Amino acid sequence: MKKRILIHLILLCVSTIGWTQNYKLVDSTVLTYPTKFGSTSKLAKRISTDFSNDFEKTRAVFSWIANNVAYDPSEYGKFDFEYSSKTELEKKEKEYEKKLSKRVISKGKAVCEGYSTLFKVLCDKLNIKSKVVTGGSKTQIKDIGKRYYSDHAWNIVFIENKKYLVDVTWGAGTYENRFERKVDYFFFFTDPKLFIKNHYPDYYENALLNEKVSKKEFLNEPLIYDYTFELISPQNGIIKKSEVDKVLFRFKTDKDVNSISYDLDSKNYPVNQIKSGGTLEFEIDFTNLERQRELVFYFDYEPVIGFKLK
Structure with a gap:
């Protein structure tokens, strides 16, 4: 996780609207749980006792991790391993998941690999199918137009024959020299069309989109902070000052905006x-x-979108 400005919370994905009336109850219940557990089995058992359907159980997993695990860069690469065959890989992956998830749930700190692994292991214990997804992320303006590389991990959850995107790392808060907890449920079951703005999977089928967004498009688009404003133009996130004198910016929105300002650097x-x-x-x-x-x-004094100037 790199420096980023917290984007606004918006409504949960329409596909889960049947369960949204229960999520506040789930979140408030999870806040009564201990902040540390000795094992993933103990937390999974508590969740299974309190909640009856997979939507609520998945929300409880997200809510507990987001509220109790802090981002800590020193946790990177704690359990790296090597392998020479598919059989050895599968065996070591299981060992890796067990060791890493136990460390995260007991220590209360992780980087994205720890957040996403703990989320998967808890879902496994609740008999909810999920997987860890790796890919590239955009968190800073300097990321616009950069070379693609895989630097982040999140999850896909499978419930009732549908797939949902989850990023509990970004849902937990922000990091700039130190971790600041700002639980954001926007990253629970995020609309894939919005998720792709800042997340690009290494294998595109994990984007959960029918239409193709190329890596180049992803990398060159502006940095979005608030998805309630739809950018009409310009679509390119890089503005070359030597080639333009003035640029017309256009946004589509249903919201009333009373004040607009912009930062040039600081x-x-x-x-x-x-x-x-x-x-x-x-x-x-x-x-x-x-x-x-x-x-x-x-x-209205909240960050909406960022561009790189050249």
Whole structure:
């Protein structure tokens, strides 16, 4: 996990709406649990006793991990292993999952591999099918246009013949020199069309999308902080100052916006002319800009989208 600005909580995926009325009860119940467990079996047994269906059990797993495991970079690579055959790989993977999940649940700290592994192991014990997914992530403006590499891990859950995306690492909070817990249920059963904005799986079938989004498209798109505003233009996340004088920015939204401003690196500027009526439109003048490298827009003082300047 790298530095990122916490995006806004939005409604859970429509496909789970039948269970949303129970999630608050699940979350409040899980908050009464101990903050540490001696084994994954003990936590799974507690969840199985308190909840009856797989949606609620999965939510309980997410909620407990997000509320009790802190991100700690020193946990990276604690149980790395090598193998020379498929049989040896399968055996060592089981050992790895057991050791890592036990460490995370007892120590209360992890990096993404620990979060996602613990989530899978708990689901396994609850007889809920799930798997760990690896891929690339975008968390900072400098990630726009970067070379693709696999640097993150999350989960897919299978319930009632449907697949759902979960990222309990990002759901737990943010990290910038130290961990700050900000539980965000946006990352529980996230809409795949939104998830792909910041997560790109190593194997594209794990994106859970019918349409193809290329790695190049993923890497070159702007950095999204708030998905309640749909960007119309520009679609490219890299703005070349030497090639443009002014750029028209257009957003589609149903929300009322009273204030818009933008940061050029660390200095903030107001946007004085705003057109509305289903869309927000405003123009930014990039003449006389030299060293600035990052552009972030704020709607009503909350971060919405970021661009890289060249």
